Amino acid sequence: MAQQQWYKGAVIYQVYPRSFQDTNGDGIGDLKGIIARIDYIKSLGVDAIWISPFFKSPMKDFGYDISDYRDVDPLFGDLNDFDELIAHAHQRDIKIIIDQVLSHTSDQHQWFLDSRENKTNDKSDWYVWSDSKPDGTQPNNWLSIFGGPAWQWEPRRGQYYLHNFFTEQPDLNFHNPDVRQAVLDNVEFWLKKGVDGFRLDAINFCYHDAQLRDNPAKPPEKRQGRGFSEDNPYAFQYHHYNNTQPENISFMQDIRTLLDKYPGTVSLGEISSEDSLATMAEYTAGGDKLHMGYSFELLTNDYSSEYIRTTVKTLEERMTQGWPCWAFSNHDVERVASRWGANGEVNPQQCKMLSALLASLRGSVCMYQGEELGLGEASVAFEDLQDPYGITFWPNFKGRDGCRTPMPWHNNNCEQAGFSTTKPWLPVDEQHKNQNVSEQESDQHSILNAFRHFMAWRKTQAVLLEGDIEFIDTPEPLLAFYRRFAGQTMLCIFNLAQSTTSYDIDHINITPHSELNHHNGTVNKNTLTLPGFGCFYASIG
Known part of the structure; x- marks a missing residue:
């Protein structure tokens, strides 16, 4: 594929570094672990690796709350490790895509520590601050995706700040041009490091309605969320004002202008809006915004052929200029082998078929680590949960830990399945141990070998890579x-x-x-x- 178009039809392998491979014995995966397994990733026939956040962070949301955008958290290694990873990947003709979490920071980021002190400092309007209503309540009715109001009181300023996600993730104020430029400068830091692209987390959340208008209520029959619990009050509103604002389009253009200075680099936007397919089309139109967009539309429980057909057809009708990217699993939802499996049971033949189906749709593909093994959702006991989202909504919703447990590399009577030499941050699922890489590699009929065979064949079929x-x-x-x-x-x-x-x-x-x-x-x-x-x-x- 031409350098400028390598992403078209590409298979992007998502690595959740905490759970991929631990090399220093602390129970948490690291960048050296990705390097150690780079030849395995190459053997899958994928074109790129998307690495979930590894930046400095208090880890309240496991790296999606960033306190320093230009450094590696010591849990994962250091900048030299990242440089080494880039070199190893590029030697094997594998692209590196990294997460960029632009709409919000950690509440431990220096920008926020400065901003919260008073209303007159240099960073005072870098976040979304608002006075309370006369009775002391929140400025409006906006809700957090993780439950409850999207506003947190800050006594130093005597104001509320906006957080569309956890309270520890204050939203940046993109209406301030200095914020926009600072964010773009952080992105360019990694471009200079040699990354090949960015997966842009929650990219439609950068802008908020400057008038802070209330979101309208949503009728009960329409409360169907994408990627969050059905009993979450977030589904009770139409989110017309707390995300997907018109001003966001010009920021997408700023990102594209920056990427165009680094030929061959690409952007993949994660989009979750009231009409995600329409937003995907809008954000990828015209050749001057995002290269690709993906949403949660195929990360749901609806497994019918009618739903899949209607979803893809709808995007095809709307996205006449951009390029789609599809996924059946990621680090935020129940693994597809269980979610679409009969009674939640993993069926090896179904796993083979689903990988082939996903990679046969028009567009690029995101494959989540372990999907090539047919891993199902792990069972995590309440006392082992790490995800605050799951802890809050237990037992109706168990959070995201079940799809984030460690990769099983081999069994060999090894309690941690080759992931670590010590107790890992999440337990290795017992069922996963039986689906480990080593045993599947020696079985010519395994899910893993079927995955490899299909991906190798797919690379020879231009019609599957770029066809209508x-x-x-x-x-x-x-x-x-x-x-x-x-x-x-x-x-x-x-x-x-x-x-x-x-x-x-x-x-x-x-x-x-x-x-x-x-x-x-x-x-x-x-x-x-x-x-x-x-x-x-x-x-x-």
Whole structure:
């Protein structure tokens, strides 16, 4: 792929560094751990690594509360380790994408420590401050994603500050041009380090409504959140004013202008708005904003072919200029092997099919560490929970710890599955030990080897990397579409159910791709028969 377009069709492997590989025996993964496993990542056939935050932080939200944007937290190593990681990745033709958390900082960031002191200091308006109402209550009805009001009283200033997330994550005031420039300067620090791109966390949250207008109430039947608990009051409002403001567009353009100075670098925006698909289209339109956008639309519990088809089709209709990126799992939601598994049970064949399906949609792909092993959601006892979100909403919602437990590298009667030599920050799941990398590598039929085989084959298929997509209306549980590129057409059909399903293809002239090892459909006359969780790829003659 051309340097400027490498991201199109790229498979981006998300590493959650706390849980990937511990090399210094403190129970927490580190940058040297990623270096130690870089050849494993290369073997997966991915194009880039997205590394979740490793910057200095009090770790109230495990790195998404940053106190120094230009340094590595000692938990993960130091800047020399990061430089070494960049070098090792680039030697293997792997790109490095890092998280940038721009909308808010830690409450321990020096900017905030200065800002909170009084109303006259140089940083006094770098955050979103407001007087109380006459009765002392919050300035408006905005809510935090993690539950409760989005305002915290600060007695030093005698004002409230805004936090769309935890109270320890005060929101920056992007209406101040000095803030915008300081944030961009922090981003450029890493560009100069040689990173290939950024995953921009909650990027539509940078701006707030300057008038601080109340959000309108949302009817009970429409309280369907994306990526947060259904009993969370955050779902009770339309979030028209605390995020996704019109001014944010010009900031997206500022980011793009900066990236364009570093050829080949890309931006991937995480977007969660009232209409995330529309916002994704808006933020990637025109070639002067973000390169890619992704949302939580396929990180939900709805596993029907109708939902997947409708979601992707809707984005295709709206995103006529930008480039999509899709994910089934990440560090914030229940792992897809459990979330979409029957009764929460992991089915190896379904895991193989889901990876193939995700990587066959038009766009780039984010694969979360362990997804290539078919890891399900870990069971974490209440006394072992680390995520304050889960602790607050227990037992109705158990938080995000279940998808963040350590990677299982080998069993060998090793209690920590090769992740660490000591008790890790979260326990290794017992089921995961049986799905470890070492044992799967020696099994030619494993989920891991199926993943590797598919990704290697996919790299040879330009139609899957950059082609258009056209869906076929099929009954449940089938999902079918064409991919088209440079005169080539490929038919892709997936059986989302565990039972065998047949489909009439008499109207299609096909040549099946027999070289795909888990391409397991059979054609008899005009009927395609797919076993449970089967995949079918064919060239159209």
